[in-house]
């Protein structure tokens with residue numbers, strides 16, 4: 001059994017604990033947002049916006065303030081259904097991110113999801129560097145019941161992608177999903193390697209809709225912003241997969257990223273099984289982040 | 305990034321006060337606001353930051369400004385000294401027993417933190433010191449976890465003990481100790497599966513291993529990029545399993561690694577090594593003083609202050 005103990009558990013008591021909206025109130029709210037990994041910049045922006053609204057609407061009651069705050073974050077995090085366009089088209093999904101965030105696992109889960117929709121899915125094992133990365137993805141391909149190309153340790157990742165595109169064309173695949181090696185965003189040559197892979201997909205597979213997803217670990221702090229920014233430099237990033245949200249950290253960093261970089265979260269990872277990938281739901285996400293309302297419900301359901 | 309100008313900011317704050325010989329409460333308060341921001345940007349836990357700035361405030365107020373330093377530098381010096389002392393001023397080594405006495409090390413941590421890689425790095429380091437290590441594959445869950453350890457073990461020229469993925473980790477660990485005794489191996493490094501600290505069954509699994517096998521050192525492996533939740537993770541592993549030290553991984557990135565400070569403050573356990581890359585030689589000693597200036601987002605100012 002997992003017990004949910006929220007890092008922002010002060011949230012509810014904050015609003016019930018104050019009778020008026022004053023500096024102390026805002027200061028405590030700031031604390032709570034920062035404790036949720038939302039970061040200083042995004043927190044400041046959220047608070048400024050809130051203060052303006054409180055003033056304009058002559059709000060006196062902290063509880064009303066809570067609604068405003070939550071609604072504005074929800075609105076900001078909202079994902080349009082057109083953002084999942086690649087699910088309806090012939091497409092290629094490039095999955096990138098720093099080490100250990102959950103790329104390979106997410107590729108496996110995504111493959112399972114798309115396969116269940118009746119699509120023909122092929123995986124490209126373009127992590128030829130990490131020990132047993134190919135074996136790991138092969139196991140996921142088996143779980144999902146899809147084909148896999150590459151997986152040879154030490155091979156050139158660009159040529160794996162090249163081969164995978166050829167296979168996707170030959171087998172008339174609906175979706176090609178490329179797993180890549182974890183790389184820290186400050187490693188120039190590894191980021192260049194990624195740029196090359198991106199270009200190959202653009203050039204060799206123009207008929208497929210190219211969707212690039214950055215995987216971020218939901219427990220990551222402010223560095224995730226730098227990660228997202230740097231990956232967006234080498235590829236046109238369309239969205240984020242936020243993983244490990246089954247932990248206590250609720251991925252507040254995603255709010256910072258949405259606010260500063262305007263990249264939407266499209267999927268969340270909530271466990272290690274093949275079904276543990278969900279489409280992002282702004283409503284649920286923000287409720288979970290602040291542990292509001294739905295708490296009673298989620299407590300009941302939270303047993304594994 | 306914004307925090308690189310912390311020194312500048314502090315110096316601006318104090319520009320007007322240059323002529324002063326003592327730090328007043330108000331001076332320090334203003335300066336510490338900037339320091340607080342820098343620490344939060346570095347992912348130091350909010351509560352730790354609060355406690356920390358409070359104790360710096362107490363120490364700094366009324367201090368004579370040292371000759372050659374301006375008040376801004378003086379505050380930085382005090383902040384840095386306090387950070388270093390919080391982090392532990394000395395480097396700590398893993399307690400490896402001398403001669404042929406067996407030392408058992410268990411790796412623990414969240415998913416993807418770097419346990420398997422670090423286990424192999426440690427094995428290589430100890431082998432180079434003349435030890436006879438054995439790596440033990442107790443991750444029976446993650447796809448290809450055993451193969452990953454085997455590939456790394458082979459690279460290091462270190463034997464890997466595995467019983468496949470159908471046995472219980474505690475049984476594998478017990479059998480591994482027997483195997484090590486039989487083969488005169490004197491350091492046993494147990495790789496375990498990644499687990500969430502709130503997953504009670506999985507946490508119990510580690511406690512079970514410790515109950516059945518004499519573990520000399522449990523090492524918590526932590527991703528240096530971890531955010532505010534690092535303290536909850538470290539605290540729960542400490543309470544539920546018990547840890548003896550921490551290894552911080554992925555420090556070759558540009559994170560400022562504030563999690564390190566939070567974990568140290570919360571658990572009191574030393575940081576033993578830092579992972580500096582994916583290669584199996586990329587494991588380095590931990591230097592608290594360097595970490596302090598990294599967390600603050602400074603470098604050169606410290607050397608400037610040191611020269612005074």
Ligand SMILES: Nc1nc2c(ncn2[C@@H]2O[C@H](COP(=O)(O)OP(=O)(O)OP(=O)(O)O)[C@@H](O)[C@H]2O)c(=O)[nH]1
Nearest residue numbers: 099100101102103104105182244269270271415416
């Ligand atoms: N609890 C939890 N664990 C996850 C989730 N997603 C991935 N993991 C685990 O995180 C660890 C790392 O996942 P991988 O998929 O290997 O990560 P990666 O990004 O491919 O790693 P590298 O290729 O080494 O960079 C594994 O133990 C996964 O089982 C998630 O949503 N929740």
Ligand SMILES: Nc1nc2c(ncn2[C@@H]2O[C@H](COP(=O)(O)OP(=O)(O)OP(=O)(O)O)[C@@H](O)[C@H]2O)c(=O)[nH]1
Nearest residue numbers: 099100415416417418419420421498554579580581
């Ligand atoms: N850049 C860098 N990468 C590292 C470091 N340590 C580990 N990694 C990488 O991080 C990823 C995860 O490492 P693993 O050793 O598989 O992590 P783990 O904790 O065993 O993962 P699970 O068993 O899935 O929980 C791999 O891609 C490693 O190569 C480091 O110090 N620097």
Ligand SMILES: [Mg+2]
Nearest residue numbers: 103104127133
């Ligand atoms: Mg991978």
Ligand SMILES: [Mg+2]
Nearest residue numbers: 419420443449
């Ligand atoms: Mg592992």
